Amino acid sequence: MNPFVQILMGGLGTLGFNVLFHLRGRKLLLATLGGVISWAVFLALEPLVPGEAMRYFLATAVVTVYGEILARVKKTPTTTFLVPSVIPLIPGGALYHTMNYALNKQWSAFAHQAFYTLQLALALAVGIIAITTLTRLITAARMKRKLRSSRHVYHHSIH
Amino acid sequence: MTQEQILSCALDVGEQMLLCGAEVGRVETAIRFICNAYGCVRTDVFTITSSIVVSVMDREGNHCTQTRRITGTGTDLTKLHRLNDLSREICAKKPEPSYIRSRLHQICEKEPYPLWLQALGSALIAFSFAVFFGGSLIDGLVAAPLGLGLRYLTWLLQRSGMNQIFSNVVASFLLAISALLLTRSGIGQDVNKIIIGNIMLLIPGIALTNSLRDMISGDIMTGMLRFFDAVLVAAAIAAGYILAAQVLGGAA
Numbered sequence: 231m232n233p234f235v236q237i238l239m240g241g242l243g244t245l246g247f248n249v250l251f252h253l254r255g256r257k258l259l260l261a262t263l264g265g266v267i268s269w270a271v272f273l274a275l276e277p278l279v280p281g282e283a284m285r286y287f288l289a290t291a292v293v294t295v296y297g298e299i300l301a302r303v304k305k306t307p308t309t310t311f312l313v314p315s316v317i318p319l320i321p322g323g324a325l326y327h328t329m330n331y332a333l334n335k336q337w338s339a340f341a342h343q344a345f346y347t348l349q350l351a352l353a354l355a356v357g358i359i360a361i362t363t364l365t366r367l368i369t370a371a372r373m374k375r376k377l378r379s380s381r382h383v384y385h386h387s388i389h
Numbered sequence: 390m391t392q393e394q395i396l397s398c399a400l401d402v403g404e405q406m407l408l409c410g411a412e413v414g415r416v417e418t419a420i421r422f423i424c425n426a427y428g429c430v431r432t433d434v435f436t437i438t439s440s441i442v443v444s445v446m447d448r449e450g451n452h453c454t455q456t457r458r459i460t461g462t463g464t465d466l467t468k469l470h471r472l473n474d475l476s477r478e479i480c481a482k483k484p485e486p487s488y489i490r491s492r493l494h495q496i497c498e499k500e501p502y503p504l505w506l507q508a509l510g511s512a513l514i515a516f517s518f519a520v521f522f523g524g525s526l527i528d529g530l531v532a533a534p535l536g537l538g539l540r541y542l543t544w545l546l547q548r549s550g551m552n553q554i555f556s557n558v559v560a561s562f563l564l565a566i567s568a569l570l571l572t573r574s575g576i577g578q579d580v581n582k583i584i585i586g587n588i589m590l591l592i593p594g595i596a597l598t599n600s601l602r603d604m605i606s607g608d609i610m611t612g613m614l615r616f617f618d619a620v621l622v623a624a625a626i627a628a629g630y631i632l633a634a635q636v637l638g639g640a641a
Binding site: 231235236239240241242243245246247248249250251252253254257261305306307309310313314316317318320321322323325326328329330332333351352354355356358359362 | 410411412415464465466467468469470473474501502506507509510511512513514516517518520521522523581584585588589592594595597598599601602605606623626627630631634
């Protein structure tokens with residue numbers, strides 16, 4: 231399949247989800263762009279990284295960086311950009327195939343596919359956690375430095 | 390402001406945040422910051438997706454505890470953004486409870502996107518993902534109206550108060566029946582792609598990912614609740630789909 235068509239479709243699908251998530255204005259556009267980026271990165275990594283789960287992990291990490299930066303610029307929870315950005319990576323297709331094996335009573339293929347789906351979901355979750363943990367460490371370090379230099383307590387810097 | 394009022398306001402904000410899809414960690418932080426801003430020296434918050442428990446202690450050592458039972462979830466990221474702004478404002482300005490209540494009311498009153506627009510969004514999702522997963526343009530165009538109908542159907546089922554598991558069985562059953570019939574009558578080409586595009590609307594992929602995220606970041610309870618919820622929903626969707634295939638005789 232033409233990769234550009236697929237990226238476009240991933241973006242349009244993300245746009246649809248953003249409407250269901252009630253996003254508006256510029257945030258709607260930026261969150262949709264996140265979906266485009268995640269699938270573009272995933273496809274771009276194909277010749278470089280052989281493991282599919284690894285590609286899911288890396289693509290998720292890239293859009294999590296995107297989401298964390300935008301959340302700070304726009305002063306909004308990271309979720310706002312993070313959840314939409316990973317939409318094309320969500321293992322909906324894998325979950326469907328799992329279901330199909332159950333329908334056809336191919337139990338060994340079913341178990342195999344179920345674990346594969348879980349593996350992809352895990353790659354996504356770990357990709358997100360790795361970056362959010364890193365961001366938290368950086369923010370904490372920066373806060374400490376600020377605190378030391380000004381002796382001023384920032385009440386809601388975690389928000 | 391009395392301790393009870395502080396707690397009640399903090400819980401109101403936390404409850405609304407949880408209802409529009411915030412992570413439990415964020416809800417706990419927001420509640421803790423609000424209570425501490427009003428001078429509580431110790432705040433203990435425990436949140437899972439269906440409940441919030443908060444205990445606070447003031448300087449004199451008086452304790453106070455309140456709990457909330459949370460039913461229903463959704464994702465409304467604009468509302469979440471506004472609630473986040475409100476919680477920052479509360480921490481910075483420490484307003485009176487009546488002000489907080491009226492602002493909360495304002496936020497909850499704001500109309501989300503109308504149903505028809507959500508239905509169009511669903512049609513777009515069904516179309517895009519049918520093609521995304523390798524369907525033809527025609528498959529996408531067949532999937533789109535089904536996605537539109539699916540949004541109205543889930544809205545109706547939600548209003549009827551039917552439990553979530555059973556309404557998923559009904560939704561996926563009707564979806565699979567229509568997709569199979571449309572393909573057998575020669576309009577659709579690949580029934581799998583038509584269904585896959587629409588199943589993106591039902592399938593708990595985001596919930597599954599979030600549940601693992603919760604567990605890894607230490608919210609084991611919430612993670613397990615969400616995980617089993619996602620698995621049950623997935624099983625319900627599979628059940629509806631299998632039922633449809635049985636009714637129409639044989640697999641797709």
